[in-house]
Amino acid sequence: MTAAGTENQNRPDLRALFLGFSSVGLSGFGGVLPFARRMLVEEKRWMTAEEFNTQLGLCQFLPGPNVINLAVVVGKRYQGVAGAIVAPLGLLAGPFVIVLLLALLYDRYGSLPIAQSMLRGIAAVGCGLLFAMAWRMGTALKDKPVFLPFTVLTVAAIAWLRWPLPIVMIVGLLLSGGVAYWKLGRK
Amino acid sequence: MSLAGELFLEFALLSFVAFGGATALLPEMHRVVVENHHWLDDTTFTHLYAIAQAAPGPNVLVVTLIGWEVAGLLGALAATLAMCLPMSVLIYLLIDRWESFSGKRWQKAVSLGVAPLAVGLVFSGATLIAKSAGLGWAAWLLVAVTVVANLRTKLHPLWFIAVGAVLGLLGIV
Known part of the structure; x- marks a missing residue:
């Protein structure tokens, strides 16, 4: 009885899911996954750290925005289909409205020299943040002598040769995944 | 087909290879939106990326902005939905079976194999933004x-954005 009681305490309804994920969506700049973890595991305690890591596994395994995938998983877990719809909606609704307001401003004032020069500065910084993200992801790679060449090949195919992404990803995954499969078998 | 419909199909297709999230798709979205269809020009594309950086929310919202500029509110909805819906449905169906195939050799191989490709995609996205923005030497220094x-630091990214905006306003970059 007591056990069930504590469980229910941490069982969010649709409103709580929507609001919880709204706060996550609005708190992060350039990626909100760390905020999702904090909300789910530390603040609301809807899941334990281990549960979070396991569920995140599939979200990161599949393509697409990881944090949206995570919202679907958490929503489904507590409120089924409705939860799986409401949680990602909560995540996106606030930021969606904000970017559209910014877009309206851009449409209206974006051609002004002052806006142009501001955006040029922000774009340079944004570019730096992307390089930093690539660097961070690159240093986290396992077995770099084996796998870093695939990074180089991807850059060559996408940025230099401008080959279409779907083809590059399919061929790349077959090669790189094939090498990984072979290496896993040798251990 | 309507512009929003076309956008939906193009982006829904891309969502299946979005390893590394929407950020990894920047080069391909640029190809679709700027090079193939000429819906936007280089400068606008770069500006939209800059605006997305300065706004809160998941990285996927750059797609919303692109959709908006191409086809208005309907475009924004279509692009966002296209990027999120296919994988959301798939994950809804797969999550209960995840435990049964997580840790299998092929699953680990895909995870290991896809990681270096995702790094390459994000790096390519950075070079693309640099090229489209036509950065000068001062801007490269800022990069x-x-x-x-x-x-090296734990400074909030918003500080960088603010510095970039100010340097831009002053005409330095």
Whole structure:
């Protein structure tokens, strides 16, 4: 009885899911996954750290925005289909409205020299943040002598040769995944 | 087909290879939106990326902005939905079976194999933004400083955005 009681305490309804994920969506700049973890595991305690890591596994395994995938998983877990719809909606609704307001401003004032020069500065910084993200992801790679060449090949195919992404990803995954499969078998 | 419909199909297709999230798709979205269909020009594309950086929310919202500029509110909805819906449905169906195939050899191989490709995609996205923005030497310096400062300090990214905006306003970059 007591056990069930504590469980229910941490069982969010649709409103709580929507609001919880709204706060996550609005708190992060350039990626909100760390905020999702904090909300789910530390603040609301809807899941334990281990549960979070396991569920995140599939979200990161599949393509697409990881944090949206995570919202679907958490929503489904507590409120089924409705939860799986409401949680990602909560995540996106606030930021969606904000970017559209910014877009309206851009449409209206974006051609002004002052806006142009501001955006040029922000774009340079944004570019730096992307390089930093690539660097961070690159240093986290396992077995770099084996796998870093695939990074180089991807850059060559996408940025230099401008080959279409779907083809590059399919061929790349077959090669790189094939090498990984072979290496896993040798251990 | 309507513009929003076309956008939906193009982006829904891309969502299946979005390893590394929407950020990894920047080069391909650029190809679709700027090079193939000429829906936007280089400068606008770069500006939209800059605006997305300065706004809160998941990285996927750059797609919303692109959709908006191409086809208005309907475009924004279509692009966002296209990027999120296919994988959301798939994950809804797969999550209960995840435990049964997580840790299998092929699953680990895909995870290991896809990681270096995702790094390459994000790096390509960075070079693409640099190229489209037509950065001068001062801007490249700002890029370099941002990279080092972002890797070495725990400063909130908004500080970088603010510095970039100010340097831009002053006409330095």
